[in-house]
Amino acid sequence: MNLSRIAGIDEAGRGPLAGPVVVAAVVFPPGRTPVNGLDDSKALTGKKREALYPRILECALAWNIVFVEADEIDRINIFQATMAGMSRVLHGLSPAPDFARIDGNKLPRDLPCPGEALVGGDALDPAISAASILAKVARDARMLELHARYPHYGFDRHKGYPSPQHLAALRAHGPCPEHRRSFAPVRAVLETSLLP
DSSP states (O other): OOOOOEEEEEEEOSSOSBSOEEEEEEEOOSSSOSSSSOOOGGGSOHHHHHHHHHHHHHHOSEEEEEEEOHHHHHHHOHHHHHHHHHHHHHHTOSSOOSEEEEESSOOOTTOSSOEEEETTHHHHOHHHHHHHHHHHHHHHHHHHHHHHHSGGGOHHHHTTSOOHHHHHHHHHHOOOTTBOTTSHHHHHHHHHHHOO
16 A cells, blocks of 8 residues: 555643633655654643644644534544544545554544544654644644633633643632533532532
8 A cells, every 4th residue: 555645633722621622733745754743732842843833834744733622522522523633634534545544542433534543643644743732832822822811711821721720710710702512610619609
């Protein structure tokens, strides 16, 4: 099987209580990876991710980033929202990929090409590593925008993850429109506020 366009797919933001889950896909030209220093985004510093981001865009044959917002996550759950994002990100690639490698252990049902799930793929496959960096940098940028709109939650520091500071702000101020109401800590605050 001669596959010349293999897409690596990864996401950022499944665990936070607020903001979108972001899915990215990257297709590198066949042969040697054109970007040095790629790794799982969690293993890199923010500065290193920021430096790699434009290099990935410049060297990729194709790339795409999709945001699945909090209201959709609440409507269909975080797993389905992630699967939907992975499907959308692949359908949006141009040129279309021949094959998809997705970080994790599950494949979305409606992929536009054959694919495989690769556990720990973000540390094993350069295109998945690149996708993890795009997703993380794009999501962090969105959380900084949300911080400007809702400064009292501290999104610039914890990016929506359930840190003690975020949980304290959530209890003090209640959820903002970007909070995922289906997540237990947010739901608990809402239920408490409804008590007489």
